[in-house]
Amino acid sequence: ALSKPLDEAFSLWQQLLENPGVPQIRSPEQTLSSLQLLGALYRIRGKPLQALGSSLLLLSLCRRLGDTVGTGGALCQLTWALLHLGCPQQAQV
Numbered sequence: 001a002l003s004k005p006l007d008e009a010f011s012l013w014q015q016l017l018e019n020p021g022v023p024q025i026r027s028p029e030q031t032l033s034s035l036q037l038l039g040a041l042y043r044i045r046g047k048p049l050q051a052l053g054s055s056l057l058l059l060s061l062c063r064r065l066g067d068t069v070g071t072g073g074a075l076c077q078l079t080w081a082l083l084h085l086g087c088p089q090q091a092q093v
Contacts, residue, residue, distance in 0.1 A: 003050075006041055010050065013038070013057050022064045032061060032070055039077050052081035 013035060016023050025031045035058040042051035055077035062070035082091035 003045060006038065009038055010054060017057055017060055028065050032058065035061065048081045048084040052078065055081055
């Protein structure tokens with residue numbers, strides 16, 4: 001029940017980012033922060049699969065925006081999620 005708002009937010013972000021290219025957003029910085037926060041909340045809730053999904057969205061947006069620092073952070077989040085899912089081979093770069 002407590003994850004329902006997070007899941008709804010994830011679904012909205014997924015819809016926004018499903019098309020290629022840079023989405024029409026007011027503040028790229030705020031959007032990136034929101035996706036980082038979504039992943040962090042999933043990690044706190046002990047939901048690594050959902051954290052993985054939000055990190056993939058974050059990675060996609062960072063790449064579209066050309067944000068190399070953000071891309072590195074998203075890759076770190078992906079690595080965490082993969083390790084917690086028991087997939088160390090997939091976590092290797």
